[in-house]
Amino acid sequence: MDVQKWCKNCSEISYFRQIIPNTLSFDDYYTTKYCIHYFIKQGCELCNERTSLLSEHIPDRYQTSSGWVKSTLNERHIAILYLPWWDNYGTCIICSRELKYINPELETYSQKWCPYCFIIYTGCRYCLTTNIIFGITGQSQCKKCKRVSFINIDTTNTASGNYIIDEFLASTRINNNSQCLIAKYTVNTKLNPLSVYKFIRNFYVRKQIIEWIPFSQFKNVVRIAEGGFSVIYKATWSDGTCDTDLKSLYHCYDADDSIIRCYGVSQNPLTKDYLLIMDYAKGGNLSDYLQKYFVKITWAEKIKILTDFSYGLQIIHKNNFIHRDIHSGNILLSNLWKNEMLKQIHCWQIGDLGLSQPASNTLSNNEIYGVIPYVAPEIFKGAAFSKESDIYSLGMVMWEITTGCKPFANVKHDINLIYQIIDGKRPEITNDTPECFANLMKKCWNSDPLKRPTIYEVRNSAVKWCQLTYDWVYSGIPFIKHVDSADLIEAMEQAEKERLELIRSEKLGPKSIEKSHPNAIFTSRALSSFISRPLAINSTTTISFNLKKEYITIEYEFDIDNIQSSAQNVCNSHRQNAIISRPLSKLISIGTENSSRKRNIAELKIGTRNNRFKFFKK
Known part of the structure; x- marks a missing residue:
């Protein structure tokens, strides 16, 4: 019997339900239906046994189904689809890469897989059916005849052997939610049965896969x-x-x-x-770029830089993630490329997502990582990282773009700088900064996270300003809407004139500021050493700021009966008192070395009530 007879009409579906996907018309329901019935009616040319062929080819007798099998890669369950036809195509239905035989010496078993997508295609040569498995497993069972075929894949070059990493690599191909949808796949008898291939592609199309x-x-x-x-x-x-x-x-x-x-x-x-x-970003990071080329960077290019990397942060926030470590060292210049007008342009990208986390993770970590000038003040007060804290960091990068200098580079990055940032200290805005740019920047670094703009607001403003610049035509950025604002155009032109004047007078740029402090550190690091240093404090008479509450409106009180000495002695440690070490995020004690704390104490008013002192700030 000829088991490889091809359809004369489309040559895409062979005799005995052999399917060749990834072709031009295999999704055509009417073509598929006609081909199947054509072979049913014609029967076998040798013996004309139409009855046996009819029962063998009725598509409703055995339909597409789905289920679960256990993965040997990460010990989780993975989805499997049982197809009632023989899929004999040589490339992956998802990525179109050539499939590899799992065991080249046993090609007749038709066990193939895609090392890129982690998808196994295994067929039953007795029933002429196919199982598609969405992960790595050790065996496969035919849904019809129950025969089991063992699968032995060498994952030396495709898996790390580390459970956590392998689970992550698998999740970049298809996540748990998609696995569930595939495992619960049901056939719509009114649709082309081959639409299952479209169903699969929905979970993989345009998805970047991370490989080992x-x-x-x-x-x-x-x-x-x-x-x-x-x-x-x-x-x-x-x-x-x-x-x-x-x-x-x-x-x-x-x-x-x-x-x-x-x-x-x-x-x-x-x-x-x-x-x-x-x-590899050949252009280096934004900080180095500003140091080297600041004199030549026009306001048009500054806005273009903001437009580029704000879009990267928008993508991160859109996917409900938080970067947590935005600073100029993590904004990178990609390869130069040419658009249709043959002009080279820069493409600024966000990198180093090593500390990024889902926005749903609202728990504050025991460790605070980052670069002090770019960390939002609420983080030092015990709050969790958020999209709003990313916006604060973006505001600091905006300031760096305007000056060519890193924020607070002339002071030591220690606990005192943290106190000042909490108290509202921000870098000084340069005279050439357009008012619209300055206002947005100040909103970004507002002490109240709820008053900061969203990344969408920042991006929309940047795009609007970018449309006003001459370089817009050559930027390659899609034109969103017409912008006609004489005031904004005039402000941008005036800003550029002032920038050139400040450059000529050497009042702007990296060379215009005092020498950087040797203890100003601009690499991301753990900051816990600054917020959990030992403090010698009387455990029974401690006056403290609880920074997890509102910094300005908190109240402090202690019992007068517990005071055993004068106010001067209270400030000194007694020998019998314990040494207390507490994190800054939980407790900042009023120390005599901190002038900022002295200022806040001086502003306190004192009242008495029932033999108790209550300190409060209006």
């Missing part, structure tokens, strides 16, 4: 930088066409053009450090 990349694929590995939590290497990836950025992680763990792309994870076999494989 063997370290042996990297050549010319060179160390180029070191941050607070990582070491940056530059290398050539043998499977790629350009240089990549290898980021070695010490203490931690939907791509867009405005976010540095991450290709995968690897591990240094010598140090055992894990590495993130990312695009």
Whole structure:
């Protein structure tokens, strides 16, 4: 019997339910239905046994179904689809990459898989059916005849062997929610049965997959930088066409053009450090760029920089994530490219999402990481990182763009600077800054998180200003709407004139400020050492600020009966008193060395009531 007879009309569905997907018309329901019935009516040309062929080819006798199987990669359950036809296509239905035989010596078993998507295609040659498994598993069972075929995939070059990392890699292909939807897939008999392929694609289309990349694929590995939590290497990836950025992680763990792309994870076999494989930003970071080219950076380009990286943060917030570490060192200049008008332009992207977390995670960590001048004041008061704290950091980057200098670079980054930031200290705005830009910047670093703009408001303002500049035509940014504001145009032109004048008089730019303080640190680091230092305090007479409450309106009280000495003795430690160490996020004690605290004490008014002192600030 000829089991490979092809349809004469479309040549896309072969005899005995062999399906060739990824072709031009395989989604055509009427073509598919006609082909199936054509073979039913024709029967076998050799024996003309139409009855047996009819019972074998009725599509409603055995329909597409779904279920669960156990993964051998991360011990979780993964979805499986049971298809009532033989899928004999050679490329993955999702990514169109060529499928690999699981066991090349046993090709007749038709066990293939896609190492990129982690999808297994295994067929039953007795029933001419196909199972599609969305993950790595050890066996597959035919839904019809119950035969079990064992699957032995070598994951040496596709999995790390680390449960947490492998689970993460699998989640970038298809998340748990999508697994559930596939496992509960039901057939609509009114639709083309091959629409199941469209159903599958919905969970993978335009989704960036993170791979496990063997370290042996990297050549010319060179160390180029070191941050607070990582070491940056530059290398050539043998499977790629350009240089990549290898980021070695010490203490931690939907791509867009405005976010540095991450290709995968690897591990240094010598140090055992894990590495993130990312695009190499040849233009460096924003901080270095401003230091080197600030004199030439016009206000039009400054607004373009804000427009670029604010879009990256918008993508992060849109996906309900928080970056948590926005500063100029994490804003990177990608490769120069040319648009249709053959003009080179810059593309600023956000990188280093190592500290990012879902916005739903509202619990404050025991550790605070970051760069002090860019950390929102409420974080030092015990609040959790939020989208609003990202906006505060963005405001500081806006100021850096206007001046070419890092905020608070001339002072020591210690507990005193933290006190001043909590008290409302912000960098001084330059005279050339347009009023609209300055107002937005001040809103971003407002002490009240609820009064800060959203990233969408920031982005819309930046795009509107960008439309007013001459470089808009060459920027490659989609034109959103017509902007006709003579006042804004005049303000931008005046700002550019003032910028040039300040540059000529050397009153603006990195060279115009005093020398940077040696203890001004602009790499991300753990800040707990600044907020949990030991304080010698009388445990029974402690007057303190609880920063987890509202900083301005809190009340303090203590019992007069517990005071055993004069006010002067109260301020001194007694030998019998214990030494108390408390985090700043929970307690900041009034110390004689802190002038800011002295100022707040002087503003307190004292009243008496029932032999108790109550200190309160109006």
